[in-house]
Amino acid sequence: MKTKIIVFRKCAILPWNLHFTFNGERLEIVKSFSYLDVVFSSGGSFNITEATLAGKAQKAIFRLNKYVYNFPSISIKHRLDLFDKLILPNYSSEVWGFHKANNIERIHTQYCKRILQIKRCTQNDFVYGVLGRFNVAFNRYFRIVKYWLK
Numbered sequence: 001m002k003t004k005i006i007v008f009r010k011c012a013i014l015p016w017n018l019h020f021t022f023n024g025e026r027l028e029i030v031k032s033f034s035y036l037d038v039v040f041s042s043g044g045s046f047n048i049t050e051a052t053l054a055g056k057a058q059k060a061i062f063r064l065n066k067y068v069y070n071f072p073s074i075s076i077k078h079r080l081d082l083f084d085k086l087i088l089p090n091y092s093s094e095v096w097g098f099h100k101a102n103n104i105e106r107i108h109t110q111y112c113k114r115i116l117q118i119k120r121c122t123q124n125d126f127v128y129g130v131l132g133r134f135n136v137a138f139n140r141y142f143r144i145v146k147y148w149l150k
Helices: 047-068 076-087 102-116 124-131 136-149
Strands: 004-006 028-030 032-035 038-041
Touching (some): 004 032, 038 047, 047 102, 076 102, 102 124, 102 136
Parallel strands (some): 004 028
Antiparallel strands (some): 032 038
16 A cells, blocks of 8 residues: 655654554554655654755756857856756745755755856855845745745
8 A cells, every 4th residue: 555654753763652543454554744845754854955955956967068058158147947846855845944944045046056166165145145145045035935825
């Protein structure tokens, strides 16, 4: 049977006699579950989701750079637009968006520094100021508030 159970809780240990059944069959209790690229963990943390999305974003940047390499005259504005539309992991950020997501922020700043062709040690605030951008967390918070207002 494909059906499984996840028990959301703050404490780490489940009672040994906790069982769930469906149509007479015992269901497996799992610690995490992935749905539409959002990984729900039993402790309520979105660390795994963030790491998964950051890994996928890194792979997508590599593919994007491979294609953009053939068009050296493409503007920085268009490169950033491609990043926002194709790479930036905002899927379901209304659910997991309050998570800090340092890995995703790091990928964003690395991409910005790469297209500006500046050193990796350049301060992030300067990079955002030059490009007229905000950090990724700001965009997620904006999406969360917009969702709440619906």
